[in-house]
Amino acid sequence: MALTQSDIDTEIDELQNAYDKELAAGAPPRSHPARDYAPYRSSLLRHPRQPLVAVDGGDPETVELSGPVFGPTDVTETDHDLTRQHAGEPLGERITVSGRLLDRAGRPVRGQLIEVWQANASGRYAHLRDQHPAPLDPNFTGVGRTLTDDKGRYTFTTVKPGAYPWRNHTNAWRPAHIHFSVFGASFTQRLVTQMYFPGDPLLVHDPIWRSVTDPAARERLVARYDHALSRPEFSLGYAWDIVLDGPSATWIEEGR
Numbered sequence: 294m295a296l297t298q299s300d301i302d303t304e305i306d307e308l309q310n311a312y313d314k315e316l317a318a319g320a321p322p323r324s325h326p327a328r329d330y331a332p333y334r335s336s337l338l339r340h341p342r343q344p345l346v347a348v349d350g351g352d353p354e355t356v357e358l359s360g361p362v363f364g365p366t367d368v369t370e371t372d373h374d375l376t377r378q379h380a381g382e383p384l385g386e387r388i389t390v391s392g393r394l395l396d397r398a399g400r401p402v403r404g405q406l407i408e409v410w411q412a413n414a415s416g417r418y419a420h421l422r423d424q425h426p427a428p429l430d431p432n433f434t435g436v437g438r439t440l441t442d443d444k445g446r447y448t449f450t451t452v453k454p455g456a457y458p459w460r461n462h463t464n465a466w467r468p469a470h471i472h473f474s475v476f477g478a479s480f481t482q483r484l485v486t487q488m489y490f491p492g493d494p495l496l497v498h499d500p501i502w503r504s505v506t507d508p509a510a511r512e513r514l515v516a517r518y519d520h521a522l523s524r525p526e527f528s529l530g531y532a533w534d535i536v537l538d539g540p541s542a543t544w545i546e547e548g549r
Contacts, residue, residue: 296334296462298498304332305503312506325544326504333500334461368406373439375409375451383433385414385452387528390488390516393445394475397539401445407535408438408474409449416455425457450528456495468495468502475535485546488533489515505544513543 308330316322328340371377376387390409394402412418412435415427419434433452441447454469470487477483489496496502496515505511513536522530535543 298462298464301332301462301465301500302498305500308332309503309506322507322510324505324507324510324540324542326506330500330504332461333504336504368438368440373437373447373449375411375433375435375437375449377450378434378437379432381432383413383430383452385430385433385455387450388453389448389450389522389524389528389530390471390533391446391448391519391522391530392532392534394441394447395445395534395536397536397542401441401443402537403441403443403445405441405445406438406476407441407447408436408476409451409471410436410474411451411471412454412457414452414455416457418457427455427457453490453529461500466495466498468493468499473535475537484537486535486543487514487546488531490531491515491518510542510544513541 312323328336330336376383394405394407396402410418412423413430413433415430417423417425417427417429419429435454437449437451439447439449451471454471456466456469459465459467468489470489473486473488475484475486487501489502502511502514505514516531516533519530519532522532524530537543
């Protein structure tokens with residue numbers, strides 16, 4: 294029998310209660326989720342169970358030969374604006390997302406590549422594997438990139454993504470979110486996470502967000518509405534910092 298949202302909610306609550314009891318007994322907080330977090334069903338199939346295997350004799354630089362390609366040019370001054378990549382304007386609520394990339398001591402991390410990708414305002418990705426019956430937007434591809442400035446700050450202009458079904462269980466819907474990718478000095482230093490929006494009623498039902506069982510760490514994934522970032526007659530503003538390590542680190546999908 295297919296699992297329902299109620300079934301998943303029960304599993305989430307049981308794991309959260311177990312974590313809370315561990316904390317009460319003196320266990321240290323866990324900012325990152327277990328890789329085999331059961332309510333997120335595909336993690337049971339995909340998480341590693343064997344020791345890591347060295348690539349091509351152990352030379353880490355060989356990984357970069359098949360690494361991602363970011364585009365035909367260097368980062369341009371308009372790559373951060375996802376609303377200006379096509380002839381027309383995309384549909385949806387325009388937003389400005391800005392924040393700082395910081396190390397564990399709160400110092401800015403300068404000149405780092407940050408990429409984003411997201412669904413459109415209808416909750417659909419411009420990707421062949423996404424066959425969700427929601428409309429594509431010919432004026433929105435849903436990808437952008439930028440470099441942090443001398444203060445570690447980044448800024449993206451985009452549209453607020455919609456929720457979408459993801460078949461983890463019956464009637465499963467992902468809350469609105471934007472994927473973030475942060476690169477270090479090489480492709481092997483890539484960190485991937487997700488930013489969510491305040492007040493989203495789907496958050497409490499989402500196995501991915503809820504897999505971060507520590508409440509403080511979980512809340513660090515939710516952006517803050519910042520009226521000072523809103524642009525008159527154009528967009529609403531959200532602030533979201535990314536902390537790379539330490540006790541206030543932002544959750545990273547690959548775990549620690």
